[in-house]
Amino acid sequence: MEVQTRGQRIFKFVSMAFLMLVLIALYAPLLVMTSLSFTEDQTSTFPPENLSLISYEKLLHPDRIELFTIAGEPITDYWAPLQLSLLLGALTAVVATVLGLSAAIAFRQQFRGRNSLFFVLLLGMIAPGIVVGLGIRLLATAIDLEPRWYTTGLLVHVGWTLPFSFVIFMIFLNRFDRQIEEAASMLGATALQVFRHVTLPILRPAVLASLLFGFTLSFDELQRSALALGQDVSLPRALVSVTTIRVTPVVYSLGAIIAIASLALVLVYLVVFERDAKKLYAPATAKDDE
Template identity: 40%
Template sequence: MRSGTVRPTPPVHFSVWARISLAIPVVVVLGFIYVPILLITLLSFQGPQGGATFPIRDPGTLWYRSLSDLSVITEHPDYLGQAVFDFRASIVNSLKLAVTTAVVSTTIAMAAAQAMRSRFRGARLATYAILLGIVTPGLAVSLGIVTVSSELGITAGLFTTGIVAHIVWTMPFSFLLFMVLFNRFDRRVEEAAYTLGASRLETFFTVTVPIMKPAVIGSFLFAFMLSFDEYAHSIFIMGADRTLPLMLVSAAQLRITPSIFALGVLIITVSLILLLAYVVNVRRTFRRQELRGA
């Protein structure tokens, strides 16, 4: 064999028992993730005489129809008086908070990732500080924010303490997404713009941002979904405002009804639609870039 040539790595072959032993943990983990979703989906079609457990009696869409009036937990007479919550207001609060959090997190994360490209002194420490929001327990973050806000005389609410906690939680994920794409970014494209006389600001908005469009959309959708269904970072800090996760937990503590399952299935469905839309958009973007490169 000639010196300097690289021998290809032979494929790894596993025995049948090795494959089974490797597959069992994967199946168990996937079961913990998806079996509860399957169960609440089935129970959401429970009939009027059925409860929140099996068996399913007279399956139908009663509990989905009951969600047309979101001011109460259910419309069925057997459950009236069990729990009354303003779900409409909680959904609106969650949407407003999630959209605002997604916009702010995406903006800050993109600016931070752009700054890290210059590799200034202390960049690694700054990166660790940003990522600290992922590993810090949500309950600790909530307690810390509410303590500081009370000392400063700031009233706890959706757009005071609430948005700060959600940005601390979602921004690191957006930052990681931008860092991954910036590491694959070809600096020669920006250098060509500089050569043609474009300023740094013009280059950023006319060259960098369009290329980073998949990361921008992905960051927004990811931050939106993280904020919309976040519970741990919402405890103690929302004041009189209630988001949908807080309202659902309060309702479930009194009595679990199939209407809660129906609402959960709708939330999961919307999340999957947003994720699918993002994947389709990314594929179309990369396909256009490949066609232009060809």
């Protein structure tokens, strides 16, 4: 049994305390928001006193005007912006994942201009969002293209998420044992068969991570969407326009639902990742133990 020194114990304690503070800073606002969604009072404090499901009823039935009894309370239908954000996020995740995987596989080979192209692909990470959105809007105006979510909106979202997808696949491919592919080729498999039956199954955790990351980045994107979506309204744009008037528990209820759904997606990914890791690495580990 390894004996830790006093300095190591202090460092471990400080590290754990810092980690706990970070977790509290990240998740405490979600807990506060969720608790405030179960109140009817628009000026309630935390913890709420009068618990109610009225905010969820207003969220699900924005057409029932009689539910909105507080003066100045905005009546907003969030479902159309939510559907648009879900659709745009799903398309963005798929397109960015396909392009990111293709680019990462191409970078496994040496070619002229490889280093320059690498930094060009990563440029989308650091480029200011409002500048990118403005540039896409000006380009659409120059070529007489109407800015909509399925034209300039999809383009700017893919440009934003593609570098992250590319980095995810590069990380996984750098740890990839190419002898597995070479063995499949020596057994007579074509390049397509090797990719379909060998490379892609091993990269499935990376594919899922790219899809999840791309969807999340697209779903809450605001700066680039402000100018690139044109007349289409995504959920972040709808929330910004509403919260400038008044923040109500209806917004909290929507945030609570999104937070729970996001947590569920992460848990599903972790379960799938753990299952794939056991399937791929457990045999090798057992063989090494022998």
